[in-house]
Amino acid sequence: xxxxxxxxxxxxxxxxxxxxxxxxxxxxxxxxxxxxxxxxxxxxxxxxxxxxxxxxxxxxxxxxxxxxxxxxxxxxxxxxxxxxxxxxxxxxxxxxxxxxxxxxxxxxxxxxxxxxxxxxxxxxxxxxxxxxxxxxxxxxxxxxxxxxxxxxxxxxxxxxxxxxxxxxxxxxxxxxxxxxxxxxxxxxxxxxxxxxxxxxxxxxxxxxxxxxxxxxxxxxxxxxxxxxxxxxxxxxxxxxxxxxxx
Amino acid sequence: xxxxxxxxxxxxxxxxxxxxxxxxxxxxxxxxxxxxxxxxxxxxxxxxxxxxxxxxxxxxxxx
Numbered sequence: 001x002x003x004x005x006x007x008x009x010x011x012x013x014x015x016x017x018x019x020x021x022x023x024x025x026x027x028x029x030x031x032x033x034x035x036x037x038x039x040x041x042x043x044x045x046x047x048x049x050x051x052x053x054x055x056x057x058x059x060x061x062x063x064x065x066x067x068x069x070x071x072x073x074x075x076x077x078x079x080x081x082x083x084x085x086x087x088x089x090x091x092x093x094x095x096x097x098x099x100x101x102x103x104x105x106x107x108x109x110x111x112x113x114x115x116x117x118x119x120x121x122x123x124x125x126x127x128x129x130x131x132x133x134x135x136x137x138x139x140x141x142x143x144x145x146x147x148x149x150x151x152x153x154x155x156x157x158x159x160x161x162x163x164x165x166x167x168x169x170x171x172x173x174x175x176x177x178x179x180x181x182x183x184x185x186x187x188x189x190x191x192x193x194x195x196x197x198x199x200x201x202x203x204x205x206x207x208x209x210x211x212x213x214x215x216x217x218x219x220x221x222x223x224x225x226x227x228x229x230x231x232x233x234x235x236x237x238x239x240x241x242x243x244x245x246x
Numbered sequence: 247x248x249x250x251x252x253x254x255x256x257x258x259x260x261x262x263x264x265x266x267x268x269x270x271x272x273x274x275x276x277x278x279x280x281x282x283x284x285x286x287x288x289x290x291x292x293x294x295x296x297x298x299x300x301x302x303x304x305x306x307x308x309x
Contacts, residue, residue, distance in 0.1 A: 049254045053263045060267075096274065103270050110263045114256040212271065219278045226285035233292045233299065240297075 007084050009225045016222040023215040030208035037201035044198065053111040055202055058186065059209035060104035064132060065167050066213070067097025071139070072164040075157035085221070087153025088228075090160060091143050092220035096213060098136035104129060116180055124173035125181035128166060135163040149228060 034055070044051035070093045077086030108126070109119045120126065139156050146152035174183045185193045192199055250257040292298075 043254070048256065049252070049260060050256045052253075052260050056263055056267045095277070099270055099274050103267055106266050107263045110259045110266075114259050216274055216278050219282065223278065223281045223285055226282070226289060229299065230285060230288045230292065233289070233297045236299075237292070237295070237297045 009085065009088075009228075012085060013222055013225060016218050020215065020218060020222075023211060023218065027208060027211040027215050030204065030211050034201060034205035034208045037204050041201045042197050047115060050111055050114050051198060053107055054198075055205045057104060057107040057111055058202060059206040060100045060107060061129070062206060063209055063213050064097060064101035064104045064129065065170060066210075067093050067100060068132065068136075068160070068164065068167055070217070071097065071160045072167075075160040078153050078157040079161075085225075087149065087157065088221050088224045089217070090153065090156060091149075092217055092224050094136055094139050094143065094156075096216055096220065098133065098140060100209075100213070101129065101133040101136055105133060112180075121180050123179040123181060124177040125170065125179050128170045128173050132163075132166055132170060135159075135166065139163075149231070 038052060038055045041052065041055070043049050071090045074086045074090035074093065077083035078090065105126075108129075112121075113119050139159055142156050142159060143152050146155055173179060174181050186199070186202070194202065250261075253260050
């Protein structure tokens with residue numbers, strides 16, 4: 001079965017029913033493994049036990065950008081290919097991306113206080129992530145403002161593509177400007193600059209977070225398809241009501 | 247107490263980060279689960295009132 005076959009919402013619902021139990025199981029296993037490795041991870045020689053916050057902060061940061069990337073691809077699907085599930089995917093991803101961005105900001109703040117001596121600085125990395133969070137809220141608000149889903153989808157797609165310019169800014173902000181935030185230490189050309197005893201729990205937690213994102217995204221897409229069916233049926237009922245001549 | 251001793255002088259920040267993460271993740275999961283139940287309930291209610299989609303009616307006729 002080709003990917004395009006899932007463009008049919010009914011077929012996607014059947015796919016979600018089949019795949020969700022497996023994804024839930026894998027997510028639980030990954031979190032169990034990640035938390036076990038986190039508990040056994042050694043303290044950092046400079047940061048002490050606060051390095052454990054990194055196991056939450058970094059996966060959240062990656063998913064905050066991944067969520068917007070998913071929405072941007074879906075936005076292309078809406079505007080260019082008019083894929084019937086594209087705006088469903090975009091709408092379902094927005095609250096998840098917002099939640100992971102919120103988590104990135106709060107865990108970063110709680111890590112920054114003992115390490116930097118402050119919860120917040122208006123530097124390029126922190127400010128661009130805050131902008132990302134506000135953009136997520138803006139897209140969610142837009143979805144709720146326009147009642148007709150396909151019109152809301154097109155408006156949200158344009159906003160999403162405009163906002164996509166922020167993703168490379170976030171990624172390279174630590175290289176382009178002087179910031180308090182450290183430069184990349186995992187995803188870099190010369191390889192990770194983290195010891196394997198800390199890298200392994202970090203990557204396991206990242207896999208767990210990613211699996212959770214996929215699980216919740218597919219489940220939220222299923223909910224959105226059902227919500228649109230409810231809306232269609234309510235419109236049909238209203239049109240069929242006595243006294244509605246049109 | 248042991249956990250706090252093990253986590254060192256910044257234990258409050260570490261525990262707060264994990265508590266907030268657990269809360270946010272549970273809220274996300276709860277939102278998805280409750281939303282699914284609400285949509286299924288709405289669909290079932292409309293179907294009991296005889297409001298169904300054309301494609302569903304075609305399936306019923308074929309059956």
